[in-house]
Amino acid sequence: MGTRTETGVVVVGTGFSGLGMAIQLRTDGRDDFVILEKEHEVGGTWRDNTYPGCACDIQSHMYSYSFEQNPGWSRSFSPQPEIFDYIRGVAEKYDLYRHIRFGRELTGARWDTDEHRWYISTAAGEEFVARHLVCGVGALHIPQVPHLPGIETFRGTTFHSAQWDHDYDLRGKRVAVIGTGASAVQFVPEIAKDVERLTLFQRTPPWIMPKPDRRMPDWAKRLFSRVPGVQRVYRDLLYWMLELRAVGFNGDPRIMKFAQKIAKRNIDRHVDDPALRAKLTPDYVMGCKRVLISNDYYPAMNRDNVDVVTDGVAEVRAHSIVDTAGVEHEVDAIIYGTGFHVTDAFDDLDIIGAQGTNLGKQWAEEGMQTHLGITVTGYPNLYFLLGPNTGLGHNSVVFMIEQQVRYIAEAIRWVEAEGAGAIEVRPEAQARFNAEIQRKLSKGVWTRGGCTSWYLDSQGVNRTIWPGFTWRYWLRTRKLDPRDFRLHGRSAAPERTAAAGG
Template identity: 60%
Template sequence: MTVHRTGVLIVGTGFSGLGMAIELRKRGREDFLVLEKADEVGGTWRENTYPGCACDVPSHLYSLSGEPNPYWSKMWSGQPEIFAYLRSLSDKYDVRRSVRFGSTCSGGYWDERQARWHVSTTEGDEYIAQFLVSGVGALHIPNIPTLPGIENFTGKAFHSARWDHEVDLTGKRVAVIGTGASAVQFVPEIAGRVAQLQLYQRTPAWVLPRRNFSVPPVVQRVFARVPLLRRAFRNSVYWSAEALAIGLNGHSSLLRPVEFAGRRFIRREISDPTLREKLTPSYRIGCKRILGSNTYYKALNSTRAEVITGGIAEVRERSIVDRDGTEREVDVIVYATGFHVTDGFDGMNVAGVGGRKLVQHWQKNGIATHLGITAAGYPNAFFLLGPNTGLGHNSVVFMIEQQIKYVLRAVQLVEQSDADAIAVREQVQDRFDTEIQRKLRNGVWSTGGCTSWYLDSTGVNRTVWPGFTWQYWLRTRTIDPAEYELLQAKENVNV
């Protein structure tokens, strides 16, 4: 085992991990290392390469405010462009020299005597750090359902987040299982070349019309030369998105015009009344993530496409049998079934004060943190895009940036206080969690009549921030020392 020592250990190189590393480097700090399981930076935008993969947040908002890109080619950029943006940031700040690629975090523990984190990897290395920052995010572990008989299937099967580009879908009978954000994007891309498209749908999504227009080169040049104009455009997009939070958080009646537009879109695009009924949600819009596409319904309004809503009874060697007993021959199965969200932190199964395991503690008591960033009993550990900081209306990159600033303030408080560690008080965390869950009870995610990936296995929303993002900014722009304990190491240690 090789032991490495550092001041700050970051896990992950998506927007969170890269953003944290960049801000440390901007401040002249070199005492940090980044663990990355893959061989390149990028997080979810490296992993997801399925056809049509794109962001559903406008590009100028889905980027770091301190690292603007005036040359986004479309209003909603595709995966290649976002991936290139993240790689360019890594190049600009020479982040790769601080990244340990091919290093998968397997757990660790807090050394109370030395006030240091010991983190191990599946490759056999150990990292000792004063501060631990999780940038693993929630959308990185594919959720693959357990289908009866799937082990007998002799065709190709893969998850959209692990797209097998070696498989040519041309002329194939393709079964797509799931109708979430990824399916809405890749189904139109493959529908025109497959022989048959079978879409197995459990619950229809609200899909609104969205034309992804190109940004003319002249506008890109103006954004590059007039930063004030680019910032004004970003701000206009931000505040437009914020307006949706009013309806999502306790005023769902305000969303009825949006629902009306969604139903009208379905009626316009889908000619078959039976299919139209299958694709029309029965829950309030916003209860699940609102999606946008001008091509999804067109792809399903085809003689080669079939939407199956009865569920899957069995998978056979070359076919799928639905619960009505109908057997359909299949060459390829594509899972569009999302990710393990509320259990996405399992790789960060560290032991805190008294040896308390994070994952087991959260499984027993529910995922709870203070501000989605710090957890009681885990000193000097910080979560970026942690519990209840996800969004259904705006850019999570905005949330990540506020969290990075908060972490830096916490580190600064430790160092200025001549302490070794900072730990959130349990009563502060409990008060915050109670407040969040009280607000969520009034939100459309709880009252809208659906079950979504926002909820954990007990039906509690551990994912969404219930409110405006500017309110989160207000909560995190300063750190209150009274909410924390400052700790000293019990023995001297050099890092």
């Protein structure tokens, strides 16, 4: 029998979401919380993804906490080691390590209606009991590894980009890369320089824009350090510049057509062979899939040792891959650049709500539905960070996280101020939110763009993206509306008409 720990709040995950929530709790003067982390260091996706060329595709001065700016970013788009160092530095500065229980993977949680508490189980056999449960696990943490016919007969090395095998020397090897998503666009140019031959299996080409990356000059870093207000202004400019992109994603198709011309010129400028250009040019509207940025991907396609295969994988043999056209490609290693489980990331999570319902099964059957991407009817005192329909295609998700952690903290304060045991979103409020979101998404490029993407669930419904401007999300979450919720287990505390701490 494992040990049991009782606390006020359990936070799951130590990426930007989980640590942001913990900092908000500390800011509120709370010390009664525990952070569960399945690995042995903080960082989330920026700890796990260590593949060559890994970097952010949102400017780092925006992809960071607004309250903890870093004047020392080396580039506009910082590489993974810098972001990882930043996250660890934040965890140390706010004294969060003492709250973290490493090596504790969440396996399930059960709501006790009588006690108004969550009983949370971990793979290590340890149990945690808490009033409130905050899931900051993110969407990009379960690698999507396709089953290739015959893969069990392969005698070479295989690994996913998020589980990079740094002990395997790629120099002089024949390497197959499966997938052409955001990770592959970053690591393919890096490994192409070292391998004997790189065979890139592409199902659908991505739209790739030039990357406006540059080294941050020393004078700018000194200025940001000495006059923090200047960096805040720079961040604000970045925010509004990125925010304008939402107009194209969820509104005016002329903007996407203009951007598409830039991306098309990017292909024509860098790819010499007309047949290869045709392979690399998407046939869907830009923005339907995630728009990528790179300055070295297309030049890498020109290399004599790189082949782009648009036929699928028919069979894997001991030392080769046979494509659907019958061509056999000899390979020593297979690298999966196939992304992550997103809309089905919670299918196996055993979270049991107030009526005995299982959230993973419920979402698998009905589609992921929440209120504001944060709360779920039937699951009191349960909160999600970067939950359904709060992901972005145009701006920094750290902005969304900051709005959510503030909202959750307000919900917790309200429950306590009312002397209640739990808060639960009303079904009609959740239904209203989802109807509004799906109505907006139906008009956007993700639905009308002519592609299938990881934004969509198995029913073809977009459960991932926030449609439109992030400042609208800020407006929706800056103050909790008590009319959207019901309180359970309320004591004789006086009725309130506004949220505590609002």
